[in-house]
Amino acid sequence: MKNLLMSSIIAIILGGVLLGGLAPCAASANLVQTVQACEEWYPLGEQVPFVYTLKNTGAQSIAYDFRSGKQYDIWVTFGGKEVYRASSGMMYIQSFTNLTIGSGQTKEFRVTWNQKDTQGNAVGTGWYTVHAQLESMREKPYEVSSRIWIGELTPVVVGPLTLQVGEAMKRSFELAGKTVTMSGNLKEERMQAQGSRSIGTAMPSQLKMILSDSTGSIDVSGIDPKQIGSDEKVTLSGKLCKSSTGQVYLSVETQTAPRVESLIIEKSLRGSVLGGRRKPQ
Numbered sequence: 001m002k003n004l005l006m007s008s009i010i011a012i013i014l015g016g017v018l019l020g021g022l023a024p025c026a027a028s029a030n031l032v033q034t035v036q037a038c039e040e041w042y043p044l045g046e047q048v049p050f051v052y053t054l055k056n057t058g059a060q061s062i063a064y065d066f067r068s069g070k071q072y073d074i075w076v077t078f079g080g081k082e083v084y085r086a087s088s089g090m091m092y093i094q095s096f097t098n099l100t101i102g103s104g105q106t107k108e109f110r111v112t113w114n115q116k117d118t119q120g121n122a123v124g125t126g127w128y129t130v131h132a133q134l135e136s137m138r139e140k141p142y143e144v145s146s147r148i149w150i151g152e153l154t155p156v157v158v159g160p161l162t163l164q165v166g167e168a169m170k171r172s173f174e175l176a177g178k179t180v181t182m183s184g185n186l187k188e189e190r191m192q193a194q195g196s197r198s199i200g201t202a203m204p205s206q207l208k209m210i211l212s213d214s215t216g217s218i219d220v221s222g223i224d225p226k227q228i229g230s231d232e233k234v235t236l237s238g239k240l241c242k243s244s245t246g247q248v249y250l251s252v253e254t255q256t257a258p259r260v261e262s263l264i265i266e267k268s269l270r271g272s273v274l275g276g277r278r279k280p281q
Helices: 002-030 164-172
Strands: 031-037 049-055 062-066 070-079 081-086 097-101 106-112 126-134 146-149 177-190 207-215 216-221 232-242 249-250
Touching: 002 031, 031 126, 031 146, 049 070, 049 097, 049 126, 049 146, 070 106, 097 106, 164 177, 164 207, 164 216, 164 249, 216 232
Parallel strands: 216 249
Antiparallel strands: 031 049, 049 106, 062 097, 070 081, 070 126, 126 146, 177 207, 177 232, 207 216, 232 249
């Protein structure tokens, strides 16, 4: 009798594990989740709709059980601090519910955020993170998230560091490989080619471009001297580089000034622009 009772208890336990635990666990590996706003950015004060999507990519249905009518939650954080939660203040049916997603099927949950924080105040400009997760009883699928920009687009654009030539030279070790902007007079200079030469034989000279301001001078590469007039007032953006011999120079990484995106040349006399502006990143 004892053996029969023990066998029945074991069978009930195993049945509960197989039906309520292992099956959903294995199936959830085929659940693909995403949460995102309908647009990448929204002006201040505008309604922000979020979509939480679940797709079953497996061959079997996926089933989840819930303790109430609350099956999921969506929330927003700013700098790691929660500013909005969809379930806050909501009333849910207080009885067990379930969700089944068939093979190849997709389930969507949608909420709209009015850009107010938990205290009812309008939020400010910046990057916000939206999160989502199912609230299932036995197994919660992993949390998913994505970012959106709230506010005007202009603050997103961070231009290159603007420096005087002398400061760029002093900070060359720190700023090597980074994009900087400098203004000054750009002129060409002939330098004598290195090497031995015979008596009476002139060594050929090479042309280089130099940017100068009141604090110093720096060599510039990537500019065709034919495109620039003599001693032009310009503003250049490019990478601060060091040669194998330790010489610091500004590289605009092009040979044709009118086509370079990282070069801005402002003609002081005629106000014409030879180069294009860098596109916002």
